[in-house]
Amino acid sequence: MRELNQRAVLQRLRDHGPATRPRIAADTGLSKPTVGQALLDLEQHGLVRTAGRTISGPGRSAVVYEVNPAAGHVLGIDIGRGLIRVAVADLAGSVVARLDTRNKARSAGALLQSVRSAAEDAVAEAGLRMADIVSTVVGTPGVPDHRSATLRRAPNLPGWERKGLLNELSSLLGTDLVVENDANLTAIGEYEAGxxxxxxxxxxxxxxxxxxxxxxxxxxxxxxxxxxxxxxxxxxxxxxxxxxxxxxxxxxxxxxxxxxxxxxxxxxxxxxxxxxxxxxxxxxxxxxxxxxxxxxxxxxxxxxxxxxxxxxxxxxxxxxxxxxxxxxxxxxxxxxxxxxxxxxxxxxxELGEEAALTGAIATALRTARDVVFERRGQAL
CATH class of the missing domain: 3.30.420.40 (ATPase, nucleotide binding domain)
Known part of the structure; x- marks a missing residue:
């Protein structure tokens, strides 16, 4: 029950932005003491933070709480025939590092190394380590076949259909990796923000x-x-x-x-x-x-x-x-x-060349927010 209350409070702050304890209680239907305990737990584990106090209205000012965007970060990668686009975003979806690099690779091995290098550069630009990334989503031409760890129908990227490629990507970028068709991510990007x-x-x-x-x-x-x-x-x-x-x-x-x-x-x-x-x-x-x-x-x-x-x-x-x-x-x-x-x-x-990358970040955030909650909540 305690975890359910925390999730309800956290979801309220994600969906509707900063709020006071009475406002959260009114919106979630939870009692003020229950909301207070949930906020205390979430703040202890770095998932929410104070954002100031109310300054209008009669009576005492109240503390305003918001989701802590720095509680985790995600990595989005869009692999195209001409460019590799990379972005790092916090849990609020704000991009904190952005990098484009030309895709000059003529083999799968060279492209894998280019992707890894671009990812490392973007993560370093954000002041983070690869180990700090909670979730990574890669968009690429082709259809991922997870049974054979292979990308099918990606003829425009030389060697990109070789068997076991998805395992190689996971090895380079981490196990919390999702590989998705780039057109699918473009659709998600336009749905989320376009x-x-x-x-x-x-x-x-x-x-x-x-x-x-x-x-x-x-x-x-x-x-x-x-x-x-x-x-x-x-x-x-x-x-x-x-x-x-x-x-x-x-x-x-x-x-x-x-x-x-x-x-x-x-x-x-x-x-x-x-x-x-x-x-x-x-x-x-x-x-x-x-x-x-x-x-x-x-x-x-x-x-x-x-x-x-x-x-x-x-x-x-x-x-x-x-x-x-x-x-x-x-x-x-x-x-x-x-x-x-x-x-x-x-x-x-509406998003142009940013659509697939926007979709990658949105997809990564859906996973990362739950992962961060689970990791931080293990001690509760």
């Missing part, structure tokens, strides 16, 4: 070097039976498939960043990146606009397929291609109007 804050059922599609999707239902990720829910890059665009299908999915082959370059090049444009194509489109180049229209049509195939199966209230577009919603929205809507009566609202992501 475009999907008020959405009960939504999908978040990332279109860049590859194509991925995170599915959230009532605030919870839907992963499917084998963790591959949302692998829309494998939708059979251009069916029937070849006799020897490529490692890359058919939709991903047709609509990822390299495809935008190919569509523009086929129209006589000299471009190196998808960003170049969208820049020219914004300047009114007719050939670039045609390539964007074709890309939107291919993405409409994906949205129509997802809408028929999941019926999301919202489709959030992210990634390097997805962030160009200003150019993609109109042709997307035109294509959908010819394909399906099921047309969910399509919006751009």
């Amino acid at each position: 475009a999907a804050r008020d959405a009960d059922v939504f999908v978040c599609v990332t279109v860049g070097t590859g194509i991925g999707m995170g599915i959230v239902v009532d605030g919870v990720l839907f992963r499917g039976a084998h963790g591959a829910a949302g692998e829309v890059g494998y939708l059979p665009y251009g069916w029937p498939p070849p006799s020897s299908p490529p490692r890359e999915g058919l939709l991903e082959s047709a609509a990822a960043a390299h495809s935008v370059v190919e569509m523009a090049s086929a129209r006589g444009l000299s471009v190196r990146t998808a960003k170049d194509v969208f820049t020219l489109a914004r300047e009114g180049d007719a050939r670039a606009l045609e390539a964007v229209e074709e890309e939107a049509t291919r993405l409409a195939f994906m949205v129509a397929s997802v809408a028929a199966v999941i019926d999301p209230a919202l489709v959030v577009l992210g990634g390097g291609i997805g962030k160009n919603t200003d150019l993609l929205s109109a042709p997307l809507e035109r294509a959908l109007a010819h394909a399906t009566p099921l047309r969910p609202t399509i919006v751009p992501g």
